[in-house]
Amino acid sequence: MSDYIWFEGIPFPALGYEKKILEESRDKFVIRDEDTVILTYPKSGTNWLIETVCLIQTKGNPKWIQSVPIWERSPWIETQNGYPLLINKEGPRLMSSHLPIHLFPKSFFSSKAKAIYVIRNPRDVLVSGYFFWYKSNLIKKPESLTTYFEWFLKGNGMTGDWKNHITVTQAEAFDKIFQEKMTGFPPELFPWK
Numbered sequence: 001m002s003d004y005i006w007f008e009g010i011p012f013p014a015l016g017y018e019k020k021i022l023e024e025s026r027d028k029f030v031i032r033d034e035d036t037v038i039l040t041y042p043k044s045g046t047n048w049l050i051e052t053v054c055l056i057q058t059k060g061n062p063k064w065i066q067s068v069p070i071w072e073r074s075p076w077i078e079t080q081n082g083y084p085l086l087i088n089k090e091g092p093r094l095m096s097s098h099l100p101i102h103l104f105p106k107s108f109f110s111s112k113a114k115a116i117y118v119i120r121n122p123r124d125v126l127v128s129g130y131f132f133w134y135k136s137n138l139i140k141k142p143e144s145l146t147t148y149f150e151w152f153l154k155g156n157g158m159t160g161d162w163k164n165h166i167t168v169t170q171a172e173a174f175d176k177i178f179q180e181k182m183t184g185f186p187p188e189l190f191p192w193k
Helices: 019-027 046-057 063-067 082-088 106-110 122-135 145-154 168-181
Strands: 004-007 010-013 036-040 094-097 114-118
Touching: 004 019, 019 082, 036 046, 046 063, 046 094, 046 114, 082 094, 122 145
Parallel strands: 036 094, 036 114
Antiparallel strands: 004 010
């Protein structure tokens, strides 16, 4: 069991994370135009989506996903292992992150990178998170589902709280950027109003 490290008021497991990398990933990491980023709150289906995207990239051929570990195919931007893999990786990169939007690499917002954001029902996130964290040795074990529920509501889950992973203002800003990037597509594909 490890305790949390806190960065900008957000808890991260001490194992696999360090403040220096969290800060560097936000302030210095360069998201390229050809990159694809999978963004989720923990226990929201990240690995399922990584597998799906990897199969799409290989036109359904499973050999790559069967021979290369998931953390190498889609490294985590904010982790001790993922960050150096991404810095040294050439060509279009697939990457993952649980970072809330205010800790996400600043370079993303001026790039043309593609983002896939998955939102899962918070009840499912809560139950899945409880059983995952209870069985893992990454963080302090919750004593009960009730205890974990209290942590979840207070925003003391890994990477902060679910409801503020992306704020209304940030969602509106994201929508504006997305609309700008989708200019030129048929209007019926993305009905904004």
